[in-house]
Amino acid sequence: MTEITFPAGAANQAEADRGPLSARIAALPRVDRRLLLGFVCVSLLALVLGLGFGLTTALARGGMIALDADSAYRVLTLHGTSAFFWWLYLAQVALMIGLAAGESTEGLKARPLIIAGVVVLVSGLVLSEGTALLRTPLLYDANPDLGREDPRAVAGMAGGHLLLALGLVLTSLAAIVTVLRARDRVTGAMTAMGFGVLAWAGFLIVSAIAAVNAFLPNLLWAFGRGAFPADAATEWHILFHNLHYLPLMATVLTWYALTQETTGTTSAFGSGFSKVVFSSYLVFVPPTSLYHMFLEPNLAESVRVTGSLLSLFVSVPTLTAFLVIVSSLELATRAKGTPAGLFGWIGRLPWGNPAFSAMGVAIVSTLLGLVFAFVLIQEKFAPLISDTLFVPGYFHFFAVGAVTETFLAGFLVIIPALTGRAVWQPRLMAAMPWLVLVGLVIFGACGMLAGLQGVPRRTFDIAYDGAAPAGWHALMVGFAVGAMVFASGLAIELFGVLRMLVGGKRGVPMAAMAPRPAGVPGGAAWTGPIAVVLLVALMTGATIGTFEVMRSLPIVVVGGHAGH
Amino acid sequence: MSQERHFTTRRGFVAAMGFGGLGLYVTWAAYGASPLPFFSTHASDDADAHGGHMMRMAEDTDHADPSMSGMHEGGPLSPVEFTRRHAEFLTRFQEADGSVRPVAVPAAPVHEPDSAMAGHDQAAIKHGISTAEPIEVYFLAGRFSFEPDRLKLRVGQPYRFQMMASDVAHGASIAFGQASRIVRLRPDMVTTLDLTFLQAGTHLVYCTVYCGPGHDGMRGLITVV
Ligand code: HEM
Ligand SMILES: [Cu+2]
Numbered sequence: 007m008t009e010i011t012f013p014a015g016a017a018n019q020a021e022a023d024r025g026p027l028s029a030r031i032a033a034l035p036r037v038d039r040r041l042l043l044g045f046v047c048v049s050l051l052a053l054v055l056g057l058g059f060g061l062t063t064a065l066a067r068g069g070m071i072a073l074d075a076d077s078a079y080r081v082l083t084l085h086g087t088s089a090f091f092w093w094l095y096l097a098q099v100a101l102m103i104g105l106a107a108g109e110s111t112e113g114l115k116a117r118p119l120i121i122a123g124v125v126v127l128v129s130g131l132v133l134s135e136g137t138a139l140l141r142t143p144l145l146y147d148a149n150p151d152l153g154r155e156d157p158r159a160v161a162g163m164a165g166g167h168l169l170l171a172l173g174l175v176l177t178s179l180a181a182i183v184t185v186l187r188a189r190d191r192v193t194g195a196m197t198a199m200g201f202g203v204l205a206w207a208g209f210l211i212v213s214a215i216a217a218v219n220a221f222l223p224n225l226l227w228a229f230g231r232g233a234f235p236a237d238a239a240t241e242w243h244i245l246f247h248n249l250h251y252l253p254l255m256a257t258v259l260t261w262y263a264l265t266q267e268t269t270g271t272t273s274a275f276g277s278g279f280s281k282v283v284f285s286s287y288l289v290f291v292p293p294t295s296l297y298h299m300f301l302e303p304n305l306a307e308s309v310r311v312t313g314s315l316l317s318l319f320v321s322v323p324t325l326t327a328f329l330v331i332v333s334s335l336e337l338a339t340r341a342k343g344t345p346a347g348l349f350g351w352i353g354r355l356p357w358g359n360p361a362f363s364a365m366g367v368a369i370v371s372t373l374l375g376l377v378f379a380f381v382l383i384q385e386k387f388a389p390l391i392s393d394t395l396f397v398p399g400y401f402h403f404f405a406v407g408a409v410t411e412t413f414l415a416g417f418l419v420i421i422p423a424l425t426g427r428a429v430w431q432p433r434l435m436a437a438m439p440w441l442v443l444v445g446l447v448i449f450g451a452c453g454m455l456a457g458l459q460g461v462p463r464r465t466f467d468i469a470y471d472g473a474a475p476a477g478w479h480a481l482m483v484g485f486a487v488g489a490m491v492f493a494s495g496l497a498i499e500l501f502g503v504l505r506m507l508v509g510g511k512r513g514v515p516m517a518a519m520a521p522r523p524a525g526v527p528g529g530a531a532w533t534g535p536i537a538v539v540l541l542v543a544l545m546t547g548a549t550i551g552t553f554e555v556m557r558s559l560p561i562v563v564v565g566g567h568a569g570h
Numbered sequence: 571m572s573q574e575r576h577f578t579t580r581r582g583f584v585a586a587m588g589f590g591g592l593g594l595y596v597t598w599a600a601y602g603a604s605p606l607p608f609f610s611t612h613a614s615d616d617a618d619a620h621g622g623h624m625m626r627m628a629e630d631t632d633h634a635d636p637s638m639s640g641m642h643e644g645g646p647l648s649p650v651e652f653t654r655r656h657a658e659f660l661t662r663f664q665e666a667d668g669s670v671r672p673v674a675v676p677a678a679p680v681h682e683p684d685s686a687m688a689g690h691d692q693a694a695i696k697h698g699i700s701t702a703e704p705i706e707v708y709f710l711a712g713r714f715s716f717e718p719d720r721l722k723l724r725v726g727q728p729y730r731f732q733m734m735a736s737d738v739a740h741g742a743s744i745a746f747g748q749a750s751r752i753v754r755l756r757p758d759m760v761t762t763l764d765l766t767f768l769q770a771g772t773h774l775v776y777c778t779v780y781c782g783p784g785h786d787g788m789r790g791l792i793t794v795v
Contacts, residue, residue, distance in 0.1 A: 075783045145780060151738040151757075152782055239739065239756075279581050283588075301754040303761040315604060318592045326588030333579060380594055386603045389752050393741055393778040460743060460750025462778040467786040473774040475747040530576040535583075538590040546597045553601045555749050560769035562728075563751060 024197075027267050028423040030108040038113040039424050041120055042104050046417060046424075047507065048128060049096030053410070053500060055135065056089025061493040064449075066466055068486020069479070078466040079143040086146025087138050087163075089405070091170055092131050094253045097413040099127070099177045101260055102206060104420050106181040109200045110188035116180040123176035130169025137162025145464065147246070150224045150238050161228035164221040171214035171221075178207035178214075198277035202259045202284040209252055209288060216245040240299075247295030251320075254404065255287045257372075257412040258327040261365055264412075265331050267419050268362040269355065271338040274531075275330050283330060286323040294320040300388035310385040317383035321376055325538060328369065333531035340529055348532055360435035360502075364415035367439035371407025371446065373541055375400060378454060380545040381552050389563075390556055395461045395485070399453025406492060407446045411439050414499055421506040428513035430505035438495045438502075445492025452484035458555060649758040652734050656708035660718060669720035669793075672705050672729070704730035704764050711740035711755050714784030716775060721792045728766045734759065741778030744792060746771075752778050767794040 024030065031042070062081045065071045073081065107114050114120060141159035144152045148163035185200040185207075196204070220241035226232035235241075262280065265271050273280050296313025299305050305313075339351040356362045378400035381387060391397070422429060429435060461468055461478050468474055468482065577583050598604040647655070663672045707729045710717040723729060733742060735755040743752040753761055777788035 075786060079780070079783070152780075274579060275581050275584060279584075301752065303754060303756055303759055311604065314598070315595075318594060319589075321591040322588050325590060326585060329584045329587055333584065337579060376591070380591060384598060384603060386601075390749055393743075393752055393754065394750070458749055459747070460745050460752075462741070462743065462776065464780040465776075465778075465786055470774055470776060470789050473789065473791065475745050475774070477747075530578045532578055535578055535587050538587050542590050542593040545591070545594050549594060549597050550601075553597075553603075559746050559749055559751065560767065560771070561744075561746070561751060562764075562766040562768065564764040 027105075027108045027263055028419050030111070031104060031420055031423040032426075033111065034107055035113045037117065038107050041114070041117070041124070042100065042107065042420065043424050043507070044124055045096060045100035045103060046421060048124075048131065049093060049100050049413075050417075050500070050503065050507075052088050052092035052096055052131065056085060056093045057493060057496055057500065059085035060089055061489060064486045064489030064493070068482050068489075070483075070486055073466065075466070076143070079145070079464075080138065082464060083138045083143040083145050084135070087134050087166070090146055090249075091167065092134065094405070094409060094413075095170055095174065096127060096131075097417075098206075098210070098253065098256045099123070099174065100420075101256060101413060101416045102181050102203060102210075103177060104416070105199055105259070105263060106184040106188075106203050106207075109185050109197065109203070112187075114180060114184050115187050116183040119176045119180040119183075123173045123180065126169050126176060127173035130166050130173060133162055133169060134166025137166060147242050148221065148224065149242075150227065150235050153228075154234075157228040157230075160224050164224040164228065167217055167221045168225060171217035174210045175214045178210045181207045196281075198273070198280035198284070199259070199263060201277075201281045202262065205284045205288060206252075206255055206259060209248070209255060213245065213248040213252060216241075216248055220245040239302075243298045244295055247298060248291065250401075250404075251287065251291040253409040254324060254372075255284070255291075257368065257409050258287075258324060259284065260412050260416045261327070261331055261369070264361055264365045264415055264419065265335060268359050268365070269335060269338065271334050273330055274334040274337045280330065283323060283326050286326070290319050290322050297383045297385070300385045301392045310388075314383060314385040318380075320383070321380070324372065324376070325541075328372070329534040329538065332369075332534035332537065336531040336533050337529050348536075352533070358433065358436050360429055360432055360439075361415040361418040363436040364411045364418065364439040364499075367443050368408045368411040368415070371403045371411065371443060373537065374447070374450070375403030375408060376541060377544045377548055378403070378450075381548050384549060384552075387552055387556070390552065391457050393463060394457035395453045395463050396457025398463055399450050399455075399457055399485070402453075402492075403446055403450055406496065407443060410496070411442065414503060417503055418506075421503065425506060425510075426512055427506045427510035430502040430510050435499065435502045438499045441495035442492045442499070445488050445490070445495060447488070448491060449485055449488030452481045452488060456481035456485060458552070646762075647732060647760040649734065649760065652708065652710075652732060652760050655706075655732070656710050656717070656734075659706070659708040664718070665722075667720075669722055670718035671722040672707050674703070674705050704728040707731045709733040709742065710736055711742055711777065711788075712736035713738065713782050714777075714788045716742065716777075716788065716790040719775075719790035721775075721790070723767060723792060723794050725767055725770050725794055728764055731763045731765055733761045733763070738781050739779050740781050740788070743776050743778045745774040745776065754779060767792075770794050 031039075034042070059081050062071070062073075063078075063085050066073045066078050066081065103114065103120065137159060141162060142153055142156040144150075144159055144163050148160065148167060150160045150164075153160035153163075181203055185196065185203045188200060189196050220238070223232055223235040223241075224238060227234050262273075294313075294317045296305075296309065297317045300310055300313065335355065336351055339354050342354070355366070357366065378396075382391065382397070382400065418429060418435070421427070456478060457463070459475060459477060459481070461481065468478055595604060659672070660670065662675075663670045665671055705727060707721065707723075709731055711733070712735065733753065733755055735757045737757060739757065740755045741752060742755060743750045753763060755761060771794050773792045773794070775790040775792055777785055779785075781788070
């Protein structure tokens with residue numbers, strides 16, 4: 007088995023020899039750099055909107071600003087639409103195109119597809135935001151039930167989502183063509199990153215098809231061309247499950263690129279193994295979608311139990327990728343010297359580099375999110391926490407801490423390479439992800455506790471004229487304070503990123519590390535495995551805690567007929 | 571040349587650790603929340619036996635299938651039948667202050683919906699306490715209220731909640747302070763749940779699924795005595 011010997015195999019060496027991503031991006035043809043910058047700018051616009059509406063939502067939920075019901079739900083719709091659909095997906099396009107282009111010295115192939123993609127995506131963004139701003143708020147899932155009296159709202163929201171899907175197909179096809187053409191001329195081999203982009207783009211296309219399935223009937227109904235989409239809720243759940251794992255897969259791929267870029271470390275496990283890990287998302291994610299439906303009355307108990315069991319597998323790709331990256335970093339760092347103790351090597355990582363710091367926070371945030379995601383996949387807990395603030399409380403660890411921080415880290419590498427402007431205030435920029443993490447911990451802790459106590463999500467006035475349980479209000483204030491903290495950190499990061507686009511100092515982009523294969527023969531890498539053990543311990547603790555809360559309720563609940 | 575890898579840096583080890591999340595299965599099984607094929611043949615059915623009065627989330631699920639109706643007494647209700655019984659339920663048990671206090675009635679068969687029944691006799695109430703047969707409660711959620719929105723129930727008495735949404739999806743959640751118990755209600759689909767309250771108290775009931783501009787105001791009260 008040559009691949010498990012050091013130094014790492016030939017494919018790894020080839021990846022290391024290509025030089026840093028930032029240099030490859032800087033060397034792209036001018037038109038490609040323009041296109042990439044275009045995607046970056048549009049996605050940042052969506053982030054600005056998502057951040058602003060998110061903060062407004064949080065302040066309203068904390069009782070710090072008063073909004074009438076219509077404005078409150080409009081702001082929530084705008085937040086979910088801007089942040090989830092447009093920011094997370096436009097940023098993915100920017101990164102996917104950037105990583106694909108970086109695979110080849112000749113730059114992007116199929117440029118007309120990309121140009122069409124820009125047009126379609128920008129129109130979709132305008133349509134979505136305009137509809138959310140002006141018509142009946144349907145929330146970001148564009149629920150047609152809520153728009154029976156306002157078919158134009160349904161048409162606008164569904165239309166926006168469908169344009170997003172079309173734009174994703176166009177740009178993904180271009181990415182696929184680009185990485186396929188960039189294969190080794192002689193052997194036809196792909197790099198791990200090229201392969202990852204291929205899997206990612208493929209997953210995006212499949213999800214776009216699911217989006218057509220979910221939203222086309224709504225659009226047709228709104229135009230008077232079809233029956234009312236009674237199955238909208240189910241179609242949405244299937245789509246949504248894929249939709250929220252795609253950003254996570256993109257995050258892991260970006261970590262892979264960032265690790266190489268900011269530390270010079272390539273995988274100690276060979277690029278073949280990375281390919282297996284990347285493609286495992288396609289195996290483990292789609293079958294695990296049931297847990298969003300545990301509260302649905304038309305789901306059989308046996309399906310619930312199976313769904314719970316399957317959901318246990320959903321973390322496999324992410325945890326494996328986490329181990330590959332952390333263990334490779336540990337081996338590479340130890341190879342440079344022998345820092346004291348089990349964890350001393352962590353201090354030697356380039357924490358002063360804003361991109362690395364954001365990635366580090368993203369990894370921590372992913373682990374925190376996983377602890378609580380695994381509470382949610384237990385079907386017995388659905389009647390306790392589904393549809394409560396527990397859900398947004400935990401998933402912002404992923405949406406903001408993991409995914410948004412990672413995408414911004416990617417931009418911190420790509421933008422200087424595109425504009426030639428230096429990173430603004432690198433020390434401040436390296437500190438901000440930690441502020442975001444602090445805010446998220448406050449937001450998450452208060453939100454999840456509130457959810458566990460029954461505070462509903464998507465509900466602005468939870469006083470219920472004094473009938474609400476006493477502890478709710480204080481937790482909502484904490485929730486909003488946490489939001490203010492992470493919104494501040496994010497706003498400063500965003501400002502720094504914008505300064506690299508306009509008005510920032512022209513300078514040499516932050517030096518990327520020369521890649522080199524990782525490894526010390528015979529060295530151990532304990533940190534990753536210890537983190538996984540700790541993670542499982544925390545999951546177990548959180549699960550036991552939730553079971554105990556459930557058992558403490560002074561009520562016996564039994565299904566009416568299931569026992570027969 | 572190759573030197574042996576430390577086991578922590580082997581791909582097999584890393585791949586196996588990647589499945590670490592499955593370790594949670596042990597905890598689930600310990601709480602009777604997932605099947606344990608090695609020790610018991612019926613662990614998953616006996617959550618209550620192991621877990622004291624642990625809740626089971628086992629609402630009946632087959633209402634959508636008409637072929638299932640009539641399979642067992644009190645089985646799946648059609649929306650039409652639900653609506654009829656709901657109206658009858660309100661007429662029968664509504665009290666002067668507008669709250670609804672369901673009590674056991676002698677058997678089920680043909681009885682006219684009759685408001686004279688509202689001033690129920692004590693014998694029937696006593697009967698309601700002594701029997702373990704659940705008392706039927708019909709609970710309707712619609713934009714933007716619950717019907718009934720004030721329920722008076724008794725400690726220790728099982729109630730069979732038949733619940734439905736009339737227009738769009740709603741939720742119904744009972745607040746206990748330390749946590750709530752939530753169901754999702756879909757339009758025209760009857761969800762059945764047996765509830766027994768073990769302590770006296772007053773509980774907020776509120777909607778947990780955004781259903782339109784009046785969602786925040788959608789609430790009721792359950793008083794348990
Ligand atoms: C930038 C990445 C973000 C993403 C992808 C994201 C995504 C989402 C999504 C999908 C929802 C659910 C919307 C719904 O239930 O209809 C949501 C809700 C929410 N988000 Fe964000 N969010 C992000 C950032 C933020 C920020 C920066 C804040 C505040 C500072 C924030 C605060 C909230 C609040 C308060 C809710 C509402 C919870 C509720 O009432 O149910 N989010 N977010
Ligand atoms: Cu409602």
